[in-house]
Amino acid sequence: MFHWPKRGDGSDAGQAPFRDIGDLKGQVAVISGSTSGIGLALARSVAACGGEVVLNGLGDPAEIEATRAGIEADCGVRVRYHAADMRRGDEVADMVAFARRELGRLDILVNNAGVQHVEAVENFPSDKWEQIIAINLSSTFYATRAAIPIMKAQGRGRIVNIASAHGLVASPFKSAYVAAKHGVLGFTKTVALELAQDNITCNAICPGFVETPIVEKQIADQARTRGMSKEAILKDVILGSQPTKRFVTTDELAGIFLYLVSDLGASANGASFSIDGGWTAQ
Known part of the structure; x- marks a missing residue:
């Protein structure tokens, strides 16, 4: 369950709506x-x-x-x-x-x-x-x-x-x-x-891109379609789209x-x- 961070005095008064x-x-x-x-x-x-x-x-x-x-x-x-x-x-x-x-x-x-x-x-x-x-x-x-x-x-x-x-x-x-x-x-x-x-x-x-079974399958499919290695697809195509260079x-x-x-x-x-x-x- 979500818990709102407590204030410096240890209280969380006024934050009740955020518990929802x-x-x-x-x-x-x-x-x-x-x-x-x-x-x-x-x-x-x-x-x-x-x-x-x-x-x-x-x-x-x-x-x-x-x-x-x-x-x-x-x-x-x-x-x-x-x-x-x-x-x-x-x-x-x-x-x-x-x-x-x-x-x-x-x-x-x-x-x-x-x-x-x-x-x-x-x-x-x-x-x-x-x-x-x-x-x-x-x-x-x-x-x-x-x-x-x-x-x-x-x-x-x-x-x-x-x-x-x-x-x-x-x-x-x-x-x-x-x-x-x-x-x-x-x-x-x-x-x-x-x-x-x-x-x-x-x-x-x-x-x-989230690291899920559907994405794992895409790596192999993209490698086949584009004529690239799986490693290159992951680095340059899959995570290449995301500036953070990591999966969501x-x-x-x-x-x-x-x-x-x-x-x-x-x-x-x-x-x-x-x-x-x-x-x-x-």
Whole structure:
């Protein structure tokens, strides 16, 4: 839980509102793509702050169950898993409904599921294009559409879409991913405007490169596509984009996420938060 630093006299009087950043007791979050990487880090941050979580994502069933049970035991909150295929709108909607059935409500929706494929446009496989648009963009629509009535009935809600620096700028060989993430930002703004008077916010986080399985796979794909070594891709292409020359950490993403879902984040709406080491400042 977030703790505001004490003053020199040992008191923290006047800082009570800031404690809300780290208090999610009684709240329920659905986080797509949360069996690894960014999604798992956000799920753990919710549970660590007392919130309950519905996990979703791919992986070995035994490993997913171990992860679910581990978070539940460590944090003393209920954690569930839903195996929705993000390519199927009906399954995505059922994942959202599952949260209310199992945990009684839905306060936070995180649209995080994502896949990547690296290839020149002229050679880009049609099935990969359709897959990326479905998982990275369309699932965000289906989950949000299902969540809005629940949040309206509760009188409050927080929707956080995990976009990317590639929602703001482009890179070669990532046409479907870039198109999908630009679409996520446009969708975020529209939802924010529609729900502005319903005490429901919708924002996007735009990370730079984070050390996750999807990025690890990109290193090999970029090396193949560009005809470079993996070491050169990491130094000159992956981290070459970020002036800090280091990966963004999942803890850094969790920090802005916890602000956005807190009451202090109520006036952040329709915004895109760049957490990219200065990439998009160039």
